[in-house]
Amino acid sequence: MAAISNSNTDFACKLFHTLSHADPSGNIFVSPLSISSALAMVYLGAKGDTATQMAKALSFSSRSGVHADFETLNADINSPSASYILKLANRLYGENTANFLPKKEINTWVEQQTENKIKDLLKPGTVSTMTRLVLVNAIYFKGNWMDPFDPADTKEMSFETYKDGKKRVQMMYQIGEFPYKYIPEIGLQILELPYVGELSMFILLPEKTENGPDPLLMLEKKLTRANLEEWTKRGNMYNHKVHVHLPKFKLEKNYKLNDPLAKLGMTYVFWSGKADLSGMKGDKTLFLSTVAHKAFVEVNEVGTEAAAATEESDDDMGFIDPIPQVAHFTADHPFLFFIRHDKTKSILFLGRFSSP
Structure with a gap:
């Protein structure tokens, strides 16, 4: 558990630096946990240099146990006894001769997972006949301050x-x-x-x-x-x-994360002909076309409401x-x-x- 938490914090800092470099003075808001957990699903099927690059970018110290650790972490955070609402969900839409669910259905699923806070994650043109892999991730949080403001x-x-x-x-x-x-x-x-x-x-x-x-x-x-x-x-x-x-304050941010992730060394997974996701399909035809991340947060006297969605074409x-x-x-x-x-x-x- 400690290893995956350390990896997530390392990744959070590295990702923040790349976003800050691209926008030194603007607002920034992301969910590093949702991004890394979504990419971990792709990492499961990655091999060779593609897997090596992803592990380095995501700060995974060891391939073994990554997914079990994420499952344990998710269960810990999403405890049924928790007094806050936190939902983290991932879905991987693989190609079947390039027949994907309609964009509207995928967007509807994201809206449902984020209490309608994240709308239209997949923009027109995101899913096409050239698309081979779509990874959809959503996280939603709503919590009340222990000591609310009057x-x-x-x-x-x-x-x-x-x-x-x-x-x-x-x-x-x-x-x-x-x-x-x-x-x-x-x-x-x-x-x-x-x-x-x-x-x-x-x-x-x-x-x-x-x-x-x-x-x-x-x-x-x-x-x-x-x-x-x-x-x-x-x-x-x-x-x-x-x-x-x-x-x-209330923030809503949209990011295309291809470039920031590439700056962290994760390049092959986006290249047709270079990506090796053969652990998913048995050949090397799969690749990610786009990693889009949309995040929302509202902070007020009662507490905080936050949502994020990622799509990767004691x-x-x-x-x-x-x-x-x-x-x-x-x-x-x-x-x-x-x-x-x-x-x-x-x-x-x-x-x-x-x-x-």
């Missing part, structure tokens, strides 16, 4: 973007005891907002600077699994009384703060955030909020 405390405030100046947002507010960490060496505040259940949102807020390099981009350069683990482990975050200002929180103090966490400028399953340390969603 809507009466939500006020209009300014949010300072690094590119477009100040914009007005609906800023939520509360004061409470939350796991919190400040790292003065890099000017970083980290706040954990737990959901009811075994999930938490972590918000990474760099300090604002009047001059010098973009503090968010400087933070992103330090975004690695080792740093995330060190920054957010239980022994390094303590319960503080925190004044929390967090904007309400740690206690009773911390003791050695130096009690009141912290002010004011997210009125760009920040990073991720939603993590506490027990397995798996990152379900990862994003950058840089502009309302």
Whole structure:
């Protein structure tokens, strides 16, 4: 279990870096877990250099046990006793002399899996007579804050973007005891907002600077699994009384992931004549034509609703703060955030909020 969680976190950071490089200042929101779990199905049938490239891109340390680990992870996260709603589902549509289900039927399945939050994943022209493999994946999450915000405390405030100046947002507010960490060496505040259940949102807020390099981009350069683990482990975050200002926000992002995945070294699986998915069909005619990812998130006073779809053509929180103090966490400028399953340390969603 630890191995697959580590792989997912490594992949999440690597994928984020490629998306950030392509769009240094825009909003980003993806579900690394849903992407890697979907691609793991293709990896099952990959051989030779295709399998080697996929393993490197997805940070799989060993071929054996990958799929059993994903099944265990999925069962753990989707526990029937969970107080949140989280659904992760994959379907692989293989060619039968290129006869695929109609695009409408595939889109309908995705909509059903994401509570109608992800619509029209497959665009016109995605599935054609040249298509040989379609992998459809959907993930949906809805959770309530353990300590919800009072809507009466939500006020209009300014949010300072690094590119477009100040914009007005609906800023939520509360004061409470939350796991919190400040790292003065890099000017970083980290706040954990737990959901009811075994999930938490972590918000990474760099300090604002009047001059010098973009503090968010400087933070992103330090975004690695080792740093995330060190920054957010239980022994390094303590319960503080925190004044929390967090904007309400809603993001919906569409990505064609062929190029980002290729930049991670996963190229052959997209090439007709190079892809070796013979473990699925017995020959080398199968290949992925497109990896499309669509993700949605809404954060409000009650909690978070998030969804994503991909198509590929006992740690206690009773911390003791050695130096009690009141912290002010004011997210009125760009920040990073991720939603993590506490027990397995798996990152379900990862994003950058840089502009309302």
